[in-house]
Amino acid sequence: MSLAFLFPGQGSQAVGMGVELAETFTAAREVFAAVDEALGQNLFHLMKDGPEDELTLTENAQPALMAVSMAVVRVLAQDFNVSVDGVAYVAGHSLGEYSALAAAEALSLADTARLLKLRGQAMQRAVPVGVGAMASLIGPKVDVALAEAAAAAGALVGPCAVANDNNQGNVVISGTKEAVEAAIAKAKELGGRAILLNVSAPFHCPLMQPAAEAMAAALSGTEVREPLAALVANITARPVTDPDMIRQLLVEQVTGRVRWRESITWLAGEGGVTRFAELGAGKVLTGMAKRIAPDAEAVALNTSHDLEAFAQSL
Numbered sequence: 152m153s154l155a156f157l158f159p160g161q162g163s164q165a166v167g168m169g170v171e172l173a174e175t176f177t178a179a180r181e182v183f184a185a186v187d188e189a190l191g192q193n194l195f196h197l198m199k200d201g202p203e204d205e206l207t208l209t210e211n212a213q214p215a216l217m218a219v220s221m222a223v224v225r226v227l228a229q230d231f232n233v234s235v236d237g238v239a240y241v242a243g244h245s246l247g248e249y250s251a252l253a254a255a256e257a258l259s260l261a262d263t264a265r266l267l268k269l270r271g272q273a274m275q276r277a278v279p280v281g282v283g284a285m286a287s288l289i290g291p292k293v294d295v296a297l298a299e300a301a302a303a304a305g306a307l308v309g310p311c312a313v314a315n316d317n318n319q320g321n322v323v324i325s326g327t328k329e330a331v332e333a334a335i336a337k338a339k340e341l342g343g344r345a346i347l348l349n350v351s352a353p354f355h356c357p358l359m360q361p362a363a364e365a366m367a368a369a370l371s372g373t374e375v376r377e378p379l380a381a382l383v384a385n386i387t388a389r390p391v392t393d394p395d396m397i398r399q400l401l402v403e404q405v406t407g408r409v410r411w412r413e414s415i416t417w418l419a420g421e422g423g424v425t426r427f428a429e430l431g432a433g434k435v436l437t438g439m440a441k442r443i444a445p446d447a448e449a450v451a452l453n454t455s456h457d458l459e460a461f462a463q464s465l
Contacts, residue, residue, distance in 0.1 A: 159243075297338065325358075
């Protein structure tokens with residue numbers, strides 16, 4: 152059995168996430184305390200009690216989701232003797248790439264928390280609220296070709312690009328509000344449906360260039376080590392271990408496409424992965440993995456029961 156650890160992205164956050172882990176495991180409490188200390192804020196209190204609108208702010212949601220993922224990683228290692236160095240690959244969806252790198256010890260926990268706080272702030276600042284938009288194109292006819300055609304129609308109005316290639320029937324576009332509206336019209340004309348996403352900024356499109364520059368500056372001064380397990384990167388959908396290349400890909404990822412469908416396809420194909428485990432909040436990536444690679448097993452690890460059952464299955 153070849154195993155890959157997956158780490159969720161923004162949208163999986165929910166008030167109460169990580170609380171059961173903190174109540175059950177010392178290792179989880181230590182992670183949340185370390186993240187709070189690195190950020191100089193009581194982020195765990197926000198995760199535990201809300202309010203939801205404050206937790207959903209990009210600058211809070213990103214480090215909070217990473218903290219839950221890292222709590223799972225540390226609990227698996229310390230309480231169940233399951234460590235990342237026994238995993239074939241790691242991969243994360245957008246901000247989840249930082250969680251994956253922290254899990255694989257390429258980034259320290261404190262550095263990861265600070266980088267994600269900065270990333271969230273820089274992404275929010277890059278485009279004024281209300282100027283940008285994102286939309287999920289869904290339906291059996293929706294694939295990358297349809298989404299690219301829709302984005303091309305949107306680009307006649309303003310910046311517009313395919314942001315996330317999640318899986319067949321679910322591709323996200325991003326750009327200015329007017330451009331995304333034009334892209335939605337084209338997608339419907341081609342047989343797709345569209346849902347405007349409740350996001351505060353148009354992620355993974357050229358409008359995020361100021362945020363990419365901020366991350367380039369921050370990453371240039373951050374120690375990046377070779378990961379214990381190769382990272383399958385969002386931008387290339389291929390494994391990478393070189394620290395300088397990891398830095399470059401993290402910068403490109405801010406404006407570039409999250410090639411999630413291609414990443415899971417590669418992992419289940421050339422990568423030889425037969426089992427995926429999603430570490431952290433929610434089950435979004437588990438569902439995607441099952442749709443993209445139906446012959447592989449996929450499980451979500453959120454609770455103490457999940458972790459115990461997973462460890463016993465290995």
